[in-house]
Amino acid sequence: RRKIIIDTDPGQDDAVAILMALASPDDIDLLGITAVAGNVPLPLTAKNARMVCELAGRTDIAVFAGCDAPLTRKLVTAEHVHGKTGLDGPALPDPVMPMAPGHAVDFIIDTLRAHDPGTVTLCPLGPLTNIATAFRRAPDIVPRVQEIVLMGGAYFEVGNITPAAEFNIYVDPEAADIVFKSGAPIVVMPLDVTHKVLVTRPRNDAFRALGTKVGTAVAEMTDFFERFDREKYGSDGAPLHDPCVTAYLIRPDLFSGRHVNVEIETGSDLTLGMTVADWWGVTDRPPNATFIGDVDADGFFALLTERLSRL
Numbered sequence: 001r002r003k004i005i006i007d008t009d010p011g012q013d014d015a016v017a018i019l020m021a022l023a024s025p026d027d028i029d030l031l032g033i034t035a036v037a038g039n040v041p042l043p044l045t046a047k048n049a050r051m052v053c054e055l056a057g058r059t060d061i062a063v064f065a066g067c068d069a070p071l072t073r074k075l076v077t078a079e080h081v082h083g084k085t086g087l088d089g090p091a092l093p094d095p096v097m098p099m100a101p102g103h104a105v106d107f108i109i110d111t112l113r114a115h116d117p118g119t120v121t122l123c124p125l126g127p128l129t130n131i132a133t134a135f136r137r138a139p140d141i142v143p144r145v146q147e148i149v150l151m152g153g154a155y156f157e158v159g160n161i162t163p164a165a166e167f168n169i170y171v172d173p174e175a176a177d178i179v180f181k182s183g184a185p186i187v188v189m190p191l192d193v194t195h196k197v198l199v200t201r202p203r204n205d206a207f208r209a210l211g212t213k214v215g216t217a218v219a220e221m222t223d224f225f226e227r228f229d230r231e232k233y234g235s236d237g238a239p240l241h242d243p244c245v246t247a248y249l250i251r252p253d254l255f256s257g258r259h260v261n262v263e264i265e266t267g268s269d270l271t272l273g274m275t276v277a278d279w280w281g282v283t284d285r286p287p288n289a290t291f292i293g294d295v296d297a298d299g300f301f302a303l304l305t306e307r308l309s310r311l
C-alpha cells in the first residue's frame with residue numbers, strides 16, 4: 001500500500017486520477033491533495049479538488065491550496081481544453097468541505113519529514129511549482145521521497161501547448177528543472193503514453209453503464225474533455241493523461257519505458273519547457289528518470305472502470 005500525495009490542477013483528467021486513487025484504498029493510502037495553479041487559476045483548482053472528493057463521498061481528505069503562480073513566469077492556463085471552470089462537463093455541486101488549513105508546500109514538507117524515509121510517493125499531475133518550492137525550501141526532504149510519479153513532458157509526441165512542449169512542464173519549466181535535477185527517483189508519464197489511452201465511445205459508454213453518480217460524472221467529464229481532441233485532431237477520444245499516474249501505482253506491469261537522462265529546456269523561447277530525453281543513450285549524461293513509452297490501453301481501461309465501479 002503506497003502512501004502518496006497527489007499534487008494537482010483539476011482538470012477533468014486530474015479528477016479521474018483522483019477518483020481512481022480514492023477507489024483503491026488497498027493499494028493507495030492518499031495522505032492529502034495539494035492544489036496548484038495550472039489548467040485554471042488556483043482558486044478553481046482548489047475548489048475542483050474538493051468537488052471531486054465530495055463526488056466520491058470523501059470529505060475527510062485534506063485538500064491544501066498551494067502556489068498560485070509559477071516560480072518566475074506568468075501563469076498560462078488551459079481553459080480551451082478544460083472549460084471555464086477547469087471541470088466543465090458534469091453539473092457538480094459547489095463543495096461544502098473547507099480547505100485544509102496551511103499551505104500545500106508546508107504540508108508536503110511536513111509529511112515527508114513525519115514519515116519514514118522512502119515511504120511517501122509524490123504524484124504531480126500539474127505544473128511542478130509546489131514540489132519545486134518544497135524541495136528548494138527544505139532540501140532535506142528530497143532523499144526522503146520514495147518516488148515521484150508525474151504526468152508531464154513528451155518525446156516522440158512532442159508538444160501540446162507549443163510545438164516542443166507539454167503543458168505541465170511548459171507552464172513552469174524552472175520548477176520542472178529543479179525537480180528533474182533533484183536526484184529523487186522519477187517516473188514520467190509523457191504524452192507518448194497518455195496519447196495511447198483514449199476514451200473511445202465504447203470506453204465512455206462503459207463509465208456511464210456503471211449507473212452510479214461517479215460513473216455518470218466521469219462519462220460527462222470525458223465527453224467534455226474529448227471535444228477538444230475530436231474537433232481539432234479528429235482523434236478517437238480524449239487522452240486520459242493524469243490517470244496514467246494512478247494506474248502506474250496500482251499496476252506498473254501495464255507500462256513500459258526506459259531509464260534515461262531527461263533535461264528541461266529553460267532558456268530558448270522556441271523550445272521552452274521541452275523535455276529533452278536521451279532515449280537512445282547518445283550522451284553520457286546520467287539517467288535521472290524512467291520515461292514511460294508504452295501502455296496496455298485495454299488493461300488500463302479495464303482497471304480504471306473496475307476501480308470506478310467501487311465508488
Ligand code: BDR
Nearest residue numbers: 011013078125167168241
Ligand atoms: C496535462 O495538462 C493538463 O491540461 C492535463 O490535466 C494534464 O495534466 C496534459 O498535457
Ligand code: CA
Nearest residue numbers: 011014125126
Ligand atoms: Ca493535470
